[in-house]
Amino acid sequence: MRIYADNAATTPMCPAAMEAMLRCMTERYGNPSSLHTPGQRAKETLETAREEIAALLNASPRELTFTSGGSEADNQALRSAAALGRRQGKTHIISTAFEHHAVLHTLDRLAREGFSVTLLDVHADGLVRPEELEAAIRPDTCLVSVMYANNEIGTVQPIRELGAICRARGVLFHTDAVQAVGQLPIDVQADHIDLLSASAHKFHGPKGVGFLYARRGVALTPLIEGGAQERGKRAGTENVPAVAGMAAALRESVAQMEQNAARLIPLRDRLIEGLQTIPHAARNGDALRRLPGNVSFCFEGIEGEALLLLLDDRGIAASSGSACTSGALDPSHVLLAIGRSHDVAHGSLRLSLGPETTEAEIDDIIKNVRDVVEYLRGFSPVWRERAEGKAPFVL
Amino acid sequence: MALYSEKVMDHFRNPRNVGVIPDADGVGQVGNAKCGDIMKMYLKITDGVIADVKFETFGCGSAIASSSMATELIKGKPVSEALALTNKAVAEALDGLPDYKLHCSVLAEQAVRAALEDYETRVREKTQ
Numbered sequence: 001m002r003i004y005a006d007n008a009a010t011t012p013m014c015p016a017a018m019e020a021m022l023r024c025m026t027e028r029y030g031n032p033s034s035l036h037t038p039g040q041r042a043k044e045t046l047e048t049a050r051e052e053i054a055a056l057l058n059a060s061p062r063e064l065t066f067t068s069g070g071s072e073a074d075n076q077a078l079r080s081a082a083a084l085g086r087r088q089g090k091t092h093i094i095s096t097a098f099e100h101h102a103v104l105h106t107l108d109r110l111a112r113e114g115f116s117v118t119l120l121d122v123h124a125d126g127l128v129r130p131e132e133l134e135a136a137i138r139p140d141t142c143l144v145s146v147m148y149a150n151n152e153i154g155t156v157q158p159i160r161e162l163g164a165i166c167r168a169r170g171v172l173f174h175t176d177a178v179q180a181v182g183q184l185p186i187d188v189q190a191d192h193i194d195l196l197s198a199s200a201h202k203f204h205g206p207k208g209v210g211f212l213y214a215r216r217g218v219a220l221t222p223l224i225e226g227g228a229q230e231r232g233k234r235a236g237t238e239n240v241p242a243v244a245g246m247a248a249a250l251r252e253s254v255a256q257m258e259q260n261a262a263r264l265i266p267l268r269d270r271l272i273e274g275l276q277t278i279p280h281a282a283r284n285g286d287a288l289r290r291l292p293g294n295v296s297f298c299f300e301g302i303e304g305e306a307l308l309l310l311l312d313d314r315g316i317a318a319s320s321g322s323a324c325t326s327g328a329l330d331p332s333h334v335l336l337a338i339g340r341s342h343d344v345a346h347g348s349l350r351l352s353l354g355p356e357t358t359e360a361e362i363d364d365i366i367k368n369v370r371d372v373v374e375y376l377r378g379f380s381p382v383w384r385e386r387a388e389g390k391a392p393f394v395l
Numbered sequence: 396m397a398l399y400s401e402k403v404m405d406h407f408r409n410p411r412n413v414g415v416i417p418d419a420d421g422v423g424q425v426g427n428a429k430c431g432d433i434m435k436m437y438l439k440i441t442d443g444v445i446a447d448v449k450f451e452t453f454g455c456g457s458a459i460a461s462s463s464m465a466t467e468l469i470k471g472k473p474v475s476e477a478l479a480l481t482n483k484a485v486a487e488a489l490d491g492l493p494d495y496k497l498h499c500s501v502l503a504e505q506a507v508r509a510a511l512e513d514y515e516t517r518v519r520e521k522t523q
Contacts, residue, residue: 301453302453303431303432303453303454303455303458304455305455305456306407306454306455306456306458306459309398309404309407309456310408313408322431322455331431342428342429342430342431343428343429343431346428346431378413379410379413379414379450379451379452380433380451380452380453381424381433381434381435381451381452381453382428382433382453383453384415384451
């Protein structure tokens, strides 16, 4: 039996998306910039997809720019807002310590270009405090960027409140909604969002495509020059099949959102409850304000990569914030941001459930995680030290 | 493409010489939990030969495999030969490690050396 519990990394494509893509490849193969009929048909497909996606977010089609995915959208959102800020002499940006690297690395770059950056605390529960955002805004703040839902620990931020604060203070508000689109209801107007990034493969669409929403009046700076596509905001022939696949996938995800969440939340909580019976283990992130399918844990005395590989041997695909899984020396910045110590952060596990997940799979995961954690602790000098009382337990 | 060689996976899945020697003649521990790798080696030495060796490791797949391979490489060998164990020999015996995992083999070499140094210190103290 194979259990796929890594839907936050990527999702299998839904049949509707595959059909939409295939249709583009066979029938709508034209270049949308061409004046002839095949070209105009492809253009029509592209614009229909744009209208559909916009409607699902309560945006208007002109506010959407198709990109190669979430990272490009994050880069362009930050770069554009920074450029707008600089023109007004505003060079302060507020974000959080647990953003995706597409945001954090762009902020590092902007800091080297003269911007000052304030990173908000995300506290032990993985949630930004609106009053702390309010207090951090300065007269020279040009942008606030807070992710909708965290990719690792799944916590869902009070986006509407944060958006309202930014709107009231006249500061642009960007949200990296890569983990939220298709999972949570999003209304860019009610949420006061100026810029939003999304990626199709997180909601059963194809890889290599995403979009950036930019509210009317927020001018985007192109990252790629060379053509008038996407109204000059992103040069290059549009990836029509991928965009059509993305629209079909989003339509389906949004249509099934409520029923999907109603099914996933009890499964998620059953998994959390089961893993909590493992001694010296702790859930990461708030219990309730989290994505319907996200379970994140730290297990004391073991290292995450070893745990992942042994789970994979048992047919379970999961993920970890351990340094060893990324080739970095430090464990996940997200886990450090919520106050986990280095050694505990190395022993992290993320299980992200999807529409295919069953209750039997949850029980199988619990049993296997318990067995593997126990096995690895059996020859861990860190665990021995703590079990024998020579060092204190952290969790 | 697999992350690790078959050899690494074999030693990771079925680590050799796992455990503790309660009356060890030399014990060495290297690494730190902050970096995510700790190795502890226990040696039993008879007539200048590594009669038995056991290890405990907190770490990733390649750290566990490197410890396991290091114990195999020194078991039954004279102390002088064990002292000459290099990280390169550990990595080669595992049919290679990814570049960013080479530090695991370095740690295995250091763990063996630390246990041998502990043994030598104990011998010196006894003879004084």
